[in-house]
Amino acid sequence: MSETEATLRLENVTKRFGDFTAVEDLSFNVRAGRVFGFLGPNGAGKTTTIRMIVGITGPDEGTIELFGQRMSSEMQNRLGYLPEERGLYKKMKIVDQLRYFAALKGMASADADKKIDFWLERMNLAEWKNKKTTDLSKGMQQKVQFISTVLHDPDLLILDEPFSGLDPINVEFMIEVLSEFKTQDKTVIFSTHLMETAERLCNDILLINKARKVVSGSLREVKASFGKNLVALRAVGGEAVLRDASLATKVTTHSDELEIQLAEGVSAQMLLAKLLENGAVISKFEQIEPSLNDIFIDQIGGFKES
Amino acid sequence: MRKFLAVVKHEYKKVVLKWSFLISTLLLPFLMACFAVVPAIIFSLKGEATRIVVVDPAGKVAPRLRENLSVEKMMEKAEKAMKDSLKDLNASQEEKMRQNTEVFSSGFRFVDFDSRQKTPELVRRELAQKIAAGEIDAYLLVPENFTAKDAVFEFRSRKAGDFVVSSAFEDALNEAVRSQRLADANISEEKLKELSGNVNLDKSGLNEKGEEKDSEGTWAAAFVIGLMIYITLAIYGQAIMAAVVEEKETRIAEILFSSARPFELMMGKLVGVGLAGLTQLAIWVVSAAALLSFLALQADFSRIIASIPAITPLMITYFLIFFLLGYFIYASIFALIGSMVTTVQEGGQFAFPPIMILLVGFYFSFAVIRDPNSSLSFWVSIAPFFAPITMPVRILAETPPFWQIALSIVVNAVAIAGLIWLASRVYRVGMLMYGKRATIPEVWKWIRQA
Numbered sequence: 001m002s003e004t005e006a007t008l009r010l011e012n013v014t015k016r017f018g019d020f021t022a023v024e025d026l027s028f029n030v031r032a033g034r035v036f037g038f039l040g041p042n043g044a045g046k047t048t049t050i051r052m053i054v055g056i057t058g059p060d061e062g063t064i065e066l067f068g069q070r071m072s073s074e075m076q077n078r079l080g081y082l083p084e085e086r087g088l089y090k091k092m093k094i095v096d097q098l099r100y101f102a103a104l105k106g107m108a109s110a111d112a113d114k115k116i117d118f119w120l121e122r123m124n125l126a127e128w129k130n131k132k133t134t135d136l137s138k139g140m141q142q143k144v145q146f147i148s149t150v151l152h153d154p155d156l157l158i159l160d161e162p163f164s165g166l167d168p169i170n171v172e173f174m175i176e177v178l179s180e181f182k183t184q185d186k187t188v189i190f191s192t193h194l195m196e197t198a199e200r201l202c203n204d205i206l207l208i209n210k211a212r213k214v215v216s217g218s219l220r221e222v223k224a225s226f227g228k229n230l231v232a233l234r235a236v237g238g239e240a241v242l243r244d245a246s247l248a249t250k251v252t253t254h255s256d257e258l259e260i261q262l263a264e265g266v267s268a269q270m271l272l273a274k275l276l277e278n279g280a281v282i283s284k285f286e287q288i289e290p291s292l293n294d295i296f297i298d299q300i301g302g303f304k305e306s
Numbered sequence: 307m308r309k310f311l312a313v314v315k316h317e318y319k320k321v322v323l324k325w326s327f328l329i330s331t332l333l334l335p336f337l338m339a340c341f342a343v344v345p346a347i348i349f350s351l352k353g354e355a356t357r358i359v360v361v362d363p364a365g366k367v368a369p370r371l372r373e374n375l376s377v378e379k380m381m382e383k384a385e386k387a388m389k390d391s392l393k394d395l396n397a398s399q400e401e402k403m404r405q406n407t408e409v410f411s412s413g414f415r416f417v418d419f420d421s422r423q424k425t426p427e428l429v430r431r432e433l434a435q436k437i438a439a440g441e442i443d444a445y446l447l448v449p450e451n452f453t454a455k456d457a458v459f460e461f462r463s464r465k466a467g468d469f470v471v472s473s474a475f476e477d478a479l480n481e482a483v484r485s486q487r488l489a490d491a492n493i494s495e496e497k498l499k500e501l502s503g504n505v506n507l508d509k510s511g512l513n514e515k516g517e518e519k520d521s522e523g524t525w526a527a528a529f530v531i532g533l534m535i536y537i538t539l540a541i542y543g544q545a546i547m548a549a550v551v552e553e554k555e556t557r558i559a560e561i562l563f564s565s566a567r568p569f570e571l572m573m574g575k576l577v578g579v580g581l582a583g584l585t586q587l588a589i590w591v592v593s594a595a596a597l598l599s600f601l602a603l604q605a606d607f608s609r610i611i612a613s614i615p616a617i618t619p620l621m622i623t624y625f626l627i628f629f630l631l632g633y634f635i636y637a638s639i640f641a642l643i644g645s646m647v648t649t650v651q652e653g654g655q656f657a658f659p660p661i662m663i664l665l666v667g668f669y670f671s672f673a674v675i676r677d678p679n680s681s682l683s684f685w686v687s688i689a690p691f692f693a694p695i696t697m698p699v700r701i702l703a704e705t706p707p708f709w710q711i712a713l714s715i716v717v718n719a720v721a722i723a724g725l726i727w728l729a730s731r732v733y734r735v736g737m738l739m740y741g742k743r744a745t746i747p748e749v750w751k752w753i754r755q756a
Contacts, residue, residue, distance in 0.1 A: 051738075054564040056564055073309070073566065087556030092320070101561065103315075
């Protein structure tokens with residue numbers, strides 16, 4: 001596979017800590033220029049997987065390829081990683097910390113200084129440049145941490161729970177920055193438990209639970225495969241059609257509209273045709289897709305029962 | 307390599323640009339300067355002379371007392387006291403005070419007073435009035451029968467609380483009366499000097515070439531070197547630990563590990579902080595050299611300076627080599643501890659054993675100073691953990707054959723390689739373990755894991 005097709009490839013990756021298997025036989029690809037949502041409940045193995053991707057630890061079995069190559073020190077320069085548990089040096093000036101992180105990513109100092117000014121300006125932190133971490137609010141610190149992640153213009157951005165602790169304005173702002181990355185043909189991987197955000201941002205998703213892959217694919221495919229043939233309807237007339245058990249197995253009333261579970265083998269088009277035939281006046285007819293949240297609860301909940 | 311250098315630069319700046327570094331760097335030479343220079347200045351100032359009246363009807367004690375309290379005699383005594391205090395590090399407190407007394411005692415000025423035809427009561431009254439009027443500071447009444455056992459010398463002073471003056475005076479008076487008693491026993495002044503003179507003990511040591519060398523001052527210099535290495539190793543070791551714990555506690559380690567190899571990061575930290583330590587030592591060495599050459603110009607101290615063993619550039623080189631060996635031994639131990647624990651306080655408990663080892667090494671240096679060629683001195687100056695303190699002390703006290711120094715360097719370098727290997731394995735895993743302190747079996751497992 002060429003570099004443009006897959007930024008990241010994991011094949012049969014397994015990681016154990018003693019008797020505990022944190023990640024088991026995990027394989028997936030992340031395509032270039034896409035936003036990849038890495039979802040799963042706490043303790044599913046997300047952070048362990050991310051740590052292997054960024055080269056902090058190595059897998060016990062299987063291979064990880066970045067840009068078509070094995071992980072190396074130079075490769076780390078093309079990565080931007082924002083860990084879930086993040087920190088800054090407490091008593092150091094913001095600018096000095098950013099310079100250090102940039103140097104560790106192999107940036108020349110003149111180049112780094114330019115970028116630091118640019119990003120501090122953009123994040124409205126310019127006047128805090130020479131302040132120490134302890135002078136900054138928590139939200140400002142998070143913005144500084146984000147700057148350290150993107151400073152060296154990485155080709156692959158890996159963010160572990162990037163929105164936790166941010167106020168809604170800053171969340172919007174971050175989403176805007178991430179969208180920009182996407183248009184620059186860079187790849188973004190982020191893990192989150194906020195399904196709504198994931199739904200808004202992601203092109204592709206991977207859901208893992210208990211060290212194993214549960215669902216993966218593009219957001220549309222996943223949603224389609226979990227479609228439960230539900231239709232939302234707001235109409236006058238056509239009650240007879242809905243009573244026909246060969247068409248609708250279940251009808252639920254939600255305030256001013258009805259939720260209809262289609263019988264097996266019945267498409268939404270067939271129901272719509274029947275309703276029109278029967279002279280129903282339709283103000284709303286919508287095929288309901290399951291939300292990512294529904295899929296998440298459905299899949300993880302199902303696991304819990306087993 | 308570039309990342310390694312970035313870490314070195316970062317860690318070096320982090321230490322050197324701190325206020326505490328500046329203060330400690332300047333404070334030590336300053337304290338040393340105070341220790342050496344201030345007594346010299348005080349001594350040169352001398353106090354105001356004590357004006358005293360001696361009433362001595364027989365006229366036998368006063369002239370001797372006058373001589374004993376003369377400026378020349380006092381100088382001689384003070385110089386001897388200075389030398390004693392440098393030589394004798396174990397002197398008891400009392401002894402110390404006495405020595406200081408002799409150093410600081412100010413001179414006496416004798417005031418004439420006509421006591422003929424006056425009753426003792428009248429003399430006392432007149433003298434008391436003089437003291438009250440501030441014309442004199444003290445008076446001494448020598449009894450007629452001063453050689454008798456129960457004779458009482460009456461000394462009254464405005465400065466009775468001034469133990470410096472009264473003890474110096476008492477010494478001089480005792481000496482004067484003793485001399486007179488001996489003279490009365492028909493022992494001549496010459497005979498007296500001959501009988502009471504000190505034994506002339508030649509205390510010079512011999513070096514390996516059979517050349518005589520002065521051992522005075524060696525003690526002091528070796529002690530200072532040992533103490534300096536001990537303190538810097540303890541301080542920089544713990545600085546490393548604090549820096550490691552900070553990166554772990556704040557979870558910066560995770561960002562760092564995603565940018566550079568853990569080994570590069572750990573070594574960069576050790577080297578960066580080590581260079582900062584070397585910078586500080588260099589400043590101290592230069593200022594010590596400056597201080598010594600300043601003191602050499604002061605006539606009062608030239609003799610003491612001359613007795614400090616000649617410190618050659620080769621010795622300073624050895625000194626820095628052993629500092630670095632010691633630094634890397636203890637810094638890697640402290641880095642290992644730092645990556646095991648979760649807070650600096652917790653690290654403090656674990657820091658106890660290495661600090662104890664360091665302290666034992668420091669204590670061994672006393673044995674080395676006393677007998678640099680004993681087999682104990684040989685072993686402790688070769689053994690890892692101890693050698694970084696004991697070998698420089700031994701080199702200063704009595705430079706051992708080169709092969710011993712080389713052996714010591716090799717042994718300690720091997721120990722460093724082993725310790726860094728251990729520390730890097732613990733560091734790699736420990737830095738990412740949050741929440742609880744690692745147990746020894748856990749650490750053992752990390753070390754064995756490939």
